[in-house]
Amino acid sequence: MAITVVGSVAYDTIETPAGRRERCLGGAATHFSLAASFFTDVRVIAVVGEDFGPRQEAVFKARNIDTRGIEHTAGKSFFWEGSYLENLNEAKTHNTELNVFASFEPKIPEAYRDSEFLFLANIDPVLQKRVRDAMPDVKLVAGDTMNYWIKDHRAALELVLKGLDILLINDTEARMIAGNDNLVQAARAVMALGPKHLVVKHGEYGATLFHCDTPVGELANWRLNLEPKTFRAPALPLENVVDPTGAGDSFAGGFFGYLASQKELTADAFRRAMFYGSTMGSFACERFGTERIAKLTREEIDARFDEFRRLTHLD
């Protein structure tokens, strides 16, 4: 089933202990769609400026990603500059220029309307809500957010959470939303706001999946009562982390892309999705920006999936 993703397509200037890259292709929607494209059809909604040309377009095209929803407009694309010199687990932001994103009004191409899966990457929750409302027929909605929206745009964010099937966030964000440091208690508090499934990412330690035990609102039966309620996937212990930018979005792409490729969303499918998420997240860190995942093969993905299995399974 096809996924429509709305989010940023951007340029990143990144410095890590492994080196520096100026203005490489980035953005949550970019990382997400590249990772998801190995599993299903992906359609992007975003806005870019005049600095986004055929060379960038080609990165999407090479992975058969539908870019008709990427609006081209006057001005410059979203730009982010950050470094990971002291701590590879947390970016230090040096500069954020919204540019064309400041007046972004997502438009959904007619051809995207039959998408059954929708991913709301980390952008203004007001825009996330607008896209979600404009696509009432999707079957499964997942999303991401960040500290900025949690702290200063809580009301708008809560409206988004209410309509989410799956939320993917990191530890700090989960604890911040819940106002609770205990992971299990925080997970329950976050799910009480709407999401029926929650993935909390722990950076180099992996991620935990929680299934809600008291679903809010209406739920199709195939998403009810999944057991066990908790599942943990590791991250691969990497000897060389070149650049963690986009690892979380690549995790989301692998996770949601795999789910979208499944006939039934069983507990088993969710568990495997966690492994595919970890798999794509681990690849993302191996090169700068999109360099690694843009050139990945399905064989490499399956080999790493097996590596994750050996890393965690008793026999």
Place this chain on the structure above:
Amino acid sequence: MAITVVGSVAYDTIETPAGRRERCLGGAATHFSLAASFFTDVRVIAVVGEDFGPRQEAVFKARNIDTRGIEHTAGKSFFWEGSYLENLNEAKTHNTELNVFASFEPKIPEAYRDSEFLFLANIDPVLQKRVRDAMPDVKLVAGDTMNYWIKDHRAALELVLKGLDILLINDTEARMIAGNDNLVQAARAVMALGPKHLVVKHGEYGATLFHCDTPVGELANWRLNLEPKTFRAPALPLENVVDPTGAGDSFAGGFFGYLASQKELTADAFRRAMFYGSTMGSFACERFGTERIAKLTREEIDARFDEFRRLTHLD
């Protein structure tokens, strides 16, 4: 096979968000031996003061732990006071009184001499080395250490590491020994100092086991070339962490106790040992001090082991 453990038997005053306990039974050797006693025979070497009486002795006796190596001497037992009010993952030490431990000279009872496994809990590396040298016939030696010895007693510690088959430490300690923040690189650097196997504990995120790929010195064949080189066990996401004191030592007890109960130390046995370590560590956190593990049953352990399997396995 029997394990001899040398380390502290102590009193702890502990404050956590769940409450406060004054002078409860603690110490690394205590937590280790209680956890290991569910898997094999355990013999303790330690020193206590006049404040250690029949009631404390009974905690060991109830688990059939050999206490003939616990020396009773004039003075007070080792005492530690700490809190976890801000961060359940890291204790804040308020007071440490070595007391009778300051002049501890480990004596090994004749009846302990046929122990095949030796665990050097976190004490002065000079003492660890002395006990190790006094038991030349043991088949497998594991140990623990802490930041204090790593920073200020490096030379003595390196002599201990050289003779270790297995070292169990946490992330911070591994990075401190190696002077390297990357977990995989740090693990390799630590194993280059001697340990053929390394367990790095990640607190609430579990633990990673590394098998050395270029063994140092002589190694019996059954400990060579274990594959895969890396294994990750999760920690149980706990809704209520009452007191994390002793969780690391309980992990070590479950891990090493299980290994000591095995006929052959295969890669498979090491993986299961990681799960038993996580199992015992998770129980330790559920009550203050030794309260939970002292009253545990083998059935509860096996049920939780299965829970860990469901938490991590795809099918």
